Amino acid sequence: MIHAIVVNKTGDPSALRWQSIDTPEPKTGEVTVNTTAVGLNFIDTYHRRGLYPIETPFIPGVESVGLISKIGRGVSGYKLGDRVACVSEPMGAYAEARTFPAARLLKIPKDITDRTAASMMLKGLTAAMLARRVYKIKKGETILIHAAAGGVGLILTQWAKAIGATVIGTVGSTAKARLLKSYGADHVINYKRQDFVRTIDRLTHKRKLPVVFDSVGDATFPGSLDCLKPRGLWVTYGNASGPVPAFAPLILMQKGSLFMTRPLLNHYIAKPEDYAKLARELFSMVRKGAIQIPIKQIYSLKDAKRAHADLEARKTIGSTLLIP
Numbered sequence: 001m002i003h004a005i006v007v008n009k010t011g012d013p014s015a016l017r018w019q020s021i022d023t024p025e026p027k028t029g030e031v032t033v034n035t036t037a038v039g040l041n042f043i044d045t046y047h048r049r050g051l052y053p054i055e056t057p058f059i060p061g062v063e064s065v066g067l068i069s070k071i072g073r074g075v076s077g078y079k080l081g082d083r084v085a086c087v088s089e090p091m092g093a094y095a096e097a098r099t100f101p102a103a104r105l106l107k108i109p110k111d112i113t114d115r116t117a118a119s120m121m122l123k124g125l126t127a128a129m130l131a132r133r134v135y136k137i138k139k140g141e142t143i144l145i146h147a148a149a150g151g152v153g154l155i156l157t158q159w160a161k162a163i164g165a166t167v168i169g170t171v172g173s174t175a176k177a178r179l180l181k182s183y184g185a186d187h188v189i190n191y192k193r194q195d196f197v198r199t200i201d202r203l204t205h206k207r208k209l210p211v212v213f214d215s216v217g218d219a220t221f222p223g224s225l226d227c228l229k230p231r232g233l234w235v236t237y238g239n240a241s242g243p244v245p246a247f248a249p250l251i252l253m254q255k256g257s258l259f260m261t262r263p264l265l266n267h268y269i270a271k272p273e274d275y276a277k278l279a280r281e282l283f284s285m286v287r288k289g290a291i292q293i294p295i296k297q298i299y300s301l302k303d304a305k306r307a308h309a310d311l312e313a314r315k316t317i318g319s320t321l322l323i324p
C-alpha cells in the first residue's frame, strides 16, 4: 500500500484526504513513478471544488516528478531509476507513487533538480504556450500580465523580458510587488489599491497594449479589454477570482475590434511533437539561466489542504511544492 490525497466529494480544502491506496501497477504502455516532488497548481483547486467536474473519487494533481520504479509491457526508451516528469493528464500527482503513460513522460535534464522540475513543468509549459504559441511576444512591445508574481506569472514575466518586451505586471500585495520587480518587471501595479486600467493609460500615454495575459478572470473583466489597442488580443487563460461572466460579442467590437482566446495547455501539447518541442524550449530557457524558478513554499503532501487554503487566500508567491 501507499498513501495519496483523495477527493471523495468535491468541496473546500477539507475535501483533500490522506488515504492508503493500493500500490499502482503499470498497464501496457505505462510505467510506475515513485514521486519525489509534486507541483501545486491553481487548476488543482478547480478540480477539488468541482468547477472543472471530475468523477469522484479521484487523486488530484497535474504536475509531479519522480523515479521510474516499474515498467509495463510495450514500453521502450525508459529504464528503472530514470528521472521523469508527469505533466497534465492523466491527473493523479498527489500520491507517493503513480502510473503514467510512457508516451507522455518527459525526461528531466541532469542539471535540473527534481524540485525545480516539479515547480516548472506545467507552469513553464503554460508560460511557453502563452509567450510563443498563443501570441508571439515581440521585442520592444509593452504587455500586461495579471497575477504576475504567481507560479505561471513569474515565469511568463521572465520569458517576456528575455525576448525584450516591456512588462507591466499586476499583483495583490506589496511583498509580491517587490518580488516581481526583482524578477525584471518594468512596472508593477497593485490592483488591490490602484485602478489598473487608469494606470495602463498613464503608463502608455493612452496608446494601450497589443496583448493582455489574464489568469484572474472575473475580477479583471472587463477592465482587461479596456487596456487593449484596437485589434488587440485578450488572452483569458484562468479563473483565479472566478470564471468570466457571459457577455455579448458586440463588446469586442465596441472596444476596438478586439480578439479573444481562451487557451488550454492540453490542446497545445496534444501532439507528441508539439509537446516535445515546447518542453525543449522551456528547458533551454531555464538551463541558460534566462528563467529562474523560485520555490517559495514547500508543504508536506499530507498537508495539501493547508497549501490549497493558502493558494486560494492569495498568500503564495511563485511556485509551491508538495513533498511526499
Ligand SMILES: NC(=O)c1ccc[n+]([C@@H]2O[C@H](COP(=O)([O-])OP(=O)(O)OC[C@H]3O[C@@H](n4cnc5c(N)ncnc54)[C@H](OP(=O)(O)O)[C@@H]3O)[C@@H](O)[C@H]2O)c1
Pocket: 040, 041, 042, 043, 122, 123, 126, 147, 148, 149, 150, 151, 152, 153, 170, 171, 172, 173, 176, 215, 216, 219, 237, 238, 239, 240, 241, 242, 263, 264, 265, 266, 311, 312, 313, 314, 315, 316, 317, 318
Ligand atoms: N489555460 C491553461 O492551460 C492554464 C494552465 C496553467 C495555469 N492556468 C491558470 O493560470 C493561473 C495561474 O496558475 P498558478 O497555478 O500559477 O497560480 P498562481 O498564479 O500562483 O495563483 C493564483 C494567483 O491569482 C491571483 N488572484 C487574483 N484574484 C484572486 C482570487 N480572488 N483568489 C485567488 N487568487 C487570486 C493571486 O495573485 P495576486 O494576489 O497577486 O492577485 C494568486 O496568487 C490560474 O488562473 C490557472 O488556472 C491555466
